[in-house]
Amino acid sequence: MSDEILRVENLHVSVDDTRILNGLNLTINRGEIHVVMGRNGAGKSTLASVIMGHPAFEVTEGAIFYMGTNIEEMSVFERARAGMFLSFQYPAVIPGVQVGTFLKKSVQSVRDEELKGRAFRKELNAAMATLEMQKSVLSRYVNDGFSGGEKKRLEILQMLLLKPTLALLDETDSGLDIDALRIVAKGINSVAPEAGCLIITHYQRLLDHVEPHFVHVIIDGVIAESGGPELALKLEKQGYEWLENPAEA
């Protein structure tokens, strides 16, 4: 067996009695970038949230294995501390909490180490330079008054600092201009070689900067089609119809 990070087996998920995932299977190994596409409401974001342990979603059947262990009983923060990371489509605003303080505390929790001020500062500066971020962001409150692009950049900054083993990126590319997209891609590429990556996106354009190993399409809560980067290009041109109604195509 290769270096498996995530294995999703026959996953069925409901929220408030509505079935969203219906027996989804997916395996991600270290160093692999997987892209998941699909229409709105197909279950893409649910997949990312449920892997991270969102309490609103109920796993009714199947299981999620992380580093070979069934993580059903692990709470959200335990998953984070075990090296799982979710870049949010809509990151929450935490009024009154400064970005700098938040980052330091978060890194301390996840890595379970007392950070030396200077060592952390150095690491932070390097990561912020990679993402072309202004220092002034550190004294702002977490996501408070941030533009869409600023929020996504802060998500990626957290990913660089937390050095996840499994990175889940939920529509991180949505609403980004070309420069921001390039920068976010740079962040993903710097983490990817040592991690497993699951990127949820609607658009092929991110894939000009990040080269995926696998592209999957979710339809009705299952993976209906898998392929290489060429599948994303085909979807960009032809849409999802040929997959939903293969007889008519």
Next chain:
Amino acid sequence: MSDEAREAVGDYRFGFHDPENATIRFDKGLSEQVVRDISALKNEPEWMTDLRVKAYHHFEKREMPSWGNCSELENIDFDNVTYFLRSSDATEKDWDDVPDDIKNTFDRLGIPEAEQKWLGGVTAQYESEAVYHSVREDLEEQGVLFLDMDSGLKEHPELVKKFFGSVIPHTDNKFAALNTAVWSGGSFIYVPKNVEVEMPVQAYFRINAKNMGQFERTLIIVDEGSTLHYVEGCTAPTYSTDSLHSAVVELIAMKGAKIRYSTIQNWSANVYNLVTKRGVAHENAVIEWVDGNIGSKLTMKYPAVLLKGEGAHAEVISVAYAGAGQHQDAGAKVHHLAPNTTSSILSKSISKNGGRSSYRGILQVTPRAHGCRSKVVCDALMLDSESRSDTYPTMEVGNSTADLEHEASVSKVSGDQLFYLMSRGFSEEEAMGLIVNGFFEPFTRELPMEYAVELNKLLELEMEGSIG
């Protein structure tokens, strides 16, 4: 504090107590004789004795407030309170001369350390009287008077007689009457003209004995063009029976003066904290109340400012945290009595585990006070659905030139915020602590750094072990 002590007192960190070694202790209960005895013991001038007795009779006949938490107020047993307790025969200038058990208490509270680092002067009051007092030499040289109130009366009777009760007369309310009758300790400060006191001065009030009543009296006069920052902290041990804290604080800011009065009230959850705080701001003066209410069983406290001179400004920033069994009934009162006066009130409250926090405020603009501006913002955060938050704002506006804003909000911690923070490695309790600290941040940033850090730690402790 040792682990052992922590274990003994549960999650209230300051709930340890020392043996009670009183040198003088009055019998429980109140009478004219008790009032006269307190005055005689202190060798007070006759006018003060007379005032105490007058106030005592007013207290006897004065009714309880008809608002606030009336049913809880009825539980106060005035006959079961010790009104005076002397635990040390002198007020010392050196910590080494303070009796060991008392010094030990203040060491545990970190007061001597804070004094060395960042304070311009300290008064430490234990039970009824100050046990330690010191002020930096440079302040003394500039003519700044910083004394405990008993010494203030002895050494500067003319100033005290002129201003004592001038802002809060004994007829103001039942608890102001009680305080005037039995007051002991507190701070007396006079800052002469054009002196900027750069380092904050601090008073720390500690109740140690059971069923104790602490009635400190503070009078602060800041003369023309001067500034002062006064910081007050308070703690008490956790007993199964209640203690009563009923202070009166009067501030006088002369023309162009600025007073900031910061409090972090962290009484244990068996203390009734019924305090009257009011300041007068003369022409172009500024009075700021920075008022934090974390502890106590019931707090009723509404720092007030009378804007008496043209161009004066009032600022009240308050936070309240009400946990299980607590009711924080707090707020602010600002009276615009002169033209072109301005005020700003920011109140933030958190209720949790069935706690109740209320904002009660008065904003008054008199007919002659034209061109006034005021902004009132009240934010409440509820951490669960069993807790309670209410707002009782009153506005009395006597002329049409006033520019007033009022904003109020009640919010709950959202599941999205918790999920987000937990996905960043924070446990649910840590996430709550972060959200709570952030909510109070507009208050915390006004505090001296050491206090801010301490307050944040305190709130994080409040979040521990209480999420099921």
